[in-house]
Amino acid sequence: MKKKVTMQDIADKLNISKNSVSQALTGKSGVSDHTRKLVQQVADELGYKYQKSRKPQVVNKTGNIGLIASDFTFSQKSFFGEIYLSVEKETSSRRMNLLIQSISSHAKENLILPPFIENNMIDGIVILSHISTEYINAVIATGIPTVLIDHHHPLIQADAVLTNNRLGAYTAVEHLIKLGHKEIGFIGNIHFSPSYEERLEGYMLALREYGIKPSEDFMITDIVEKEEEIATCLSKIEKLPTAWFCANDGLGFFVNSCMQYLGKKVPEEVSICSFDNGQLSKIAKPKITTMDIDLHYYGKKAVEQLFRRIENRNEPLVEILLPTKLIKRESTAPCIY
Structure with missing residues (x-):
C-alpha cells in the first residue's frame, strides 16, 4: 500500500519546519513568497492533497x-x-x-x-x-x-x-481534597482528546499544590469508555483510592456502577466527581458531582x-x-x- 504523504514529508524534503509548510499551504503569513512556491511545488510533486488557496471572499457575500x-x-x-x-x-x-x-x-x-x-x-x-x-x-x-x-x-x-479544562479539573480535585481525600484516582483516555489530557494536568496540579504525591496505580489514562472495560480495569486494582476524578460524565457513570458492583458504597466509602454536567451525571444513583459547562x-x-x-x-x-x-x-x- 502506498504511504500517505504528510506535511512532515514535505518539511523533511525542504529542510524546513512543519509549521512553515502549514503556513505556506494555508496561505498564512510567516513565510516568503519564494518558500510558499517551493512548498506548493514539492507538495504537488509528492502528491500531497491540499486545497488551493482562493481569493478572499467578500464579507457576508452569501449570507x-x-x-x-x-x-x-x-x-x-x-x-x-x-x-x-x-x-x-x-x-x-x-x-x-x-x-x-x-x-x-x-x-x-x-x-x-x-x-x-x-x-x-x-x-x-x-x-x-x-x-x-x-x-x-x-x-x-x-x-x-x-x-x-x-x-x-x-x-x-x-x-x-x-x-478551561485545567482549571476545571483543578477545582474538581480540590473539592475532593477539601473533603479529606488524599488517595484520588484519575480515569480518562488522554489520547482520545486534548481536553482529557488537559484535565489530567489539572488533576496533577491540584495534587501538587496540596502536597499529595500521585500514585500511578490510581491513574488510568488509556481506557476504552465501555462499562465492561472499566470494570475489568478497576477490579485489578489491589487497593482502591477513596475518590475518583473522571474525565467525563460517561466515565463517572460507569465508575459509579463499577464501584457499587465491587461492593463499595458511594459516597460513604468512595467519592466520585466527573466533568461536563451531562445527562448521565443527573440520572446516576447517586447523582454525580460534576463540572458544569455552559454549552x-x-x-x-x-x-x-x-x-x-x-x-x-x-x-x-x-x-x-x-x-x-x-x-x-x-x-x-x-x-x-
Whole structure:
C-alpha cells in the first residue's frame, strides 16, 4: 500500500519546519513568497492533497455560515447537540443561514470537503470538535474564516473556543481534597482528546499544590469508555483510592456502577466527581458531582468570534477559554478513612 504523504514529508524534503509548510499551504503569513512556491511545488510533486488557496471572499457575500463535524461528534447529542443548537440560534439572530455537513471517515481520509465549501457558498465556518489535523487544515486552506469549538492543535492555525479544562479539573480535585481525600484516582483516555489530557494536568496540579504525591496505580489514562472495560480495569486494582476524578460524565457513570458492583458504597466509602454536567451525571444513583459547562454560551462565543474574524481577517488568532462551575451532588462526601 502506498504511504500517505504528510506535511512532515514535505518539511523533511525542504529542510524546513512543519509549521512553515502549514503556513505556506494555508496561505498564512510567516513565510516568503519564494518558500510558499517551493512548498506548493514539492507538495504537488509528492502528491500531497491540499486545497488551493482562493481569493478572499467578500464579507457576508452569501449570507450563509457552515458547520461541520465528524459522524462521531454529531452522535454525541447530549453535549455537542446543545452547542450546535446554540450556534444555529446565534447565526439566525444575525439573519444568516446555517448549512450543516457531517464528515464521514471516507471524506476525512480523502480530504473531501463539503459542497458548500468547494462552491464558495459560505462566508465562515464552525468546526465542532476534532476531525483530523490534515482535514481541518484543508478547510482553513480555502481562505474561509474558521473557528474551532472544543479542539485545538499546535499545527492548526485558527481561532478556537475551548473549555478551561485545567482549571476545571483543578477545582474538581480540590473539592475532593477539601473533603479529606488524599488517595484520588484519575480515569480518562488522554489520547482520545486534548481536553482529557488537559484535565489530567489539572488533576496533577491540584495534587501538587496540596502536597499529595500521585500514585500511578490510581491513574488510568488509556481506557476504552465501555462499562465492561472499566470494570475489568478497576477490579485489578489491589487497593482502591477513596475518590475518583473522571474525565467525563460517561466515565463517572460507569465508575459509579463499577464501584457499587465491587461492593463499595458511594459516597460513604468512595467519592466520585466527573466533568461536563451531562445527562448521565443527573440520572446516576447517586447523582454525580460534576463540572458544569455552559454549552449555549459555547455556541454563542464561537459565532461571535467567527463574525469578528470575518470582519478582521488579519488580527492575531485567539483561543477563548470558557469557565466551568462545580455542581455538588450526592456522589461526594467527607473521607472516612
